[in-house]
Structure formats: C-alpha cells, structure tokens
Amino acid sequence: MEDLRPDAAAARAEASPDDLRRQLDEKQDQYLRALAEMDNMRRRAQRDREEQSRYANETLLRDLIPVVDNFDRALEAAKAAGAAPSVTDGVELIRRELLKALERHGVSRYSAVGTRFDPTRHEAIARVVSAEATPDTVLHETAPGYLLHGRVLRPALVGVATAPDEDAA
Numbered sequence: 599m600e601d602l603r604p605d606a607a608a609a610r611a612e613a614s615p616d617d618l619r620r621q622l623d624e625k626q627d628q629y630l631r632a633l634a635e636m637d638n639m640r641r642r643a644q645r646d647r648e649e650q651s652r653y654a655n656e657t658l659l660r661d662l663i664p665v666v667d668n669f670d671r672a673l674e675a676a677k678a679a680g681a682a683p684s685v686t687d688g689v690e691l692i693r694r695e696l697l698k699a700l701e702r703h704g705v706s707r708y709s710a711v712g713t714r715f716d717p718t719r720h721e722a723i724a725r726v727v728s729a730e731a732t733p734d735t736v737l738h739e740t741a742p743g744y745l746l747h748g749r750v751l752r753p754a755l756v757g758v759a760t761a762p763d764e765d766a767a
Contacts, residue, residue, distance in 0.1 A: 652704070652747055659705055662696070663744055663752050669693035704747040710736040710754040719743055719750055724757035731759035 613621075669689060676686045697707070710720050715734045726737045736756045743754030 653749070655703060656746055656751065659700060659703060659746060660751055662700065666693065666696055666700070667741055669696065700744075705751060706745045708743045708745060708754065709739060710743060710756050711739050712736065715756070715758045719753055720756045720758075721753040722758045723755050725760045726757045727762050728759045729762055733759055733761045735759045 669692065673686060673689055673693065676689060708719075710716075713736050714732075715722065715736055720736060720743070723740060724738075728737060731737055735758070736754075737759050738757040740755040740757070741752075744751040
C-alpha cells in the first residue's frame with residue numbers, strides 16, 4: 599500500500615529520476631509477473647478440467663473390467679465343456695460388443711507375456727522358476743491389463759520368471 603502522508607509525497611518529489619525509474623521498473627516487473635501467474639493458473643485450470651472430463655468415468659470402467667474377465671472365463675469353460683456353438687457364439691458376441699464399448703471410451707487391453715516385468719503395468723501374482731527364461735520376464739498372464747487413455751486402469755496379473763538359484767536362496 600502506498601503511503602499518502604504529506605511527508606511521503608515530499609520525499610517522492612525529492613527522489614531522483616533514476617530512483618523513480620527504478621521504482622517504475624519494479625512495479626512493471628511485478629505487474630508482468632502477476633499477469634504471467636494468472637495466465638499459468640488459467641492454463642492449469644483448463645488442463646485440470648480436460649483431465650477431469652477425460653477420466654470422469656474411470657470408476658465405472660474399472661467396475662466393468664471384471665465383467666469382461668467373467669465373459670472370458672465363461673467362454674473358456676463353455677468351449678472346454680463342448681457347449682453348443684450357438685451359446686459360445688452368443689457369449690463371444692456379447693464379449694466383443696462390451697470390449698468395443700470400452701474402446702470407444704478410451705479403454706485398451708494389453709498383454710504382458712514375453713515383456714520385462716514392469717511394476718507400474720504388471721502385478722506379479724506368481725514366481726515361476728525357469729532356467730530358460732530371462733529373470734524378470736513375464737511368462738504367463740492370469741488376466742490382461744487395461745489402460746484408460748494411456749493410464750493404467752488395471753495392471754496385468756502375471757507370473758514372473760526367476761532363476762533357479764534365486765529361488766533356492
């Protein structure tokens with residue numbers, strides 16, 4: 599806040615032009631910094647709104663993933679039991695439609711078999727002792743992983759290779 603007392607006004611009048619220029623430059627700098635901060639806040643708010651709308655249905659999509667898993671299990675069980683082709687074809691059709699609906703909302707499925715174990719994308723549920731496979735390689739997948747616009751929605755549930763001597767230790 600600026601001092602408006604008469605002695606402050608007199609002090610300002612006695613100030614040299616260089617002092618006044620410096621004060622003006624300081625105020626100009628403060629003004630430009632405030633404008634830049636406001637612009638940054640506006641951009642951050644816009645980015646937050648876009649991200650909010652992009653991931654707003656994440657909970658619903660996360661709840662639908664077990665339904666896809668159950669369709670996969672039902673198909674495997676029906677084929678193993680030798681169910682009528684019309685039944686397995688119907689279940690397969692429903693499963694495909696559900697996967698298409700998920701894809702339209704930004705969900706993509708990924709497989710981890712053969713890749714190096716990545717704790718950000720995989721959840722290890724088993725260690726598999728293997729002399730042939732490179733340690734920390736995903737050997738099998740119990741359930742595929744899902745991404746929502748590139749962000750992990752559910753990690754792939756995997757079995758990871760370990761060296762035989764590692765297991766003994």
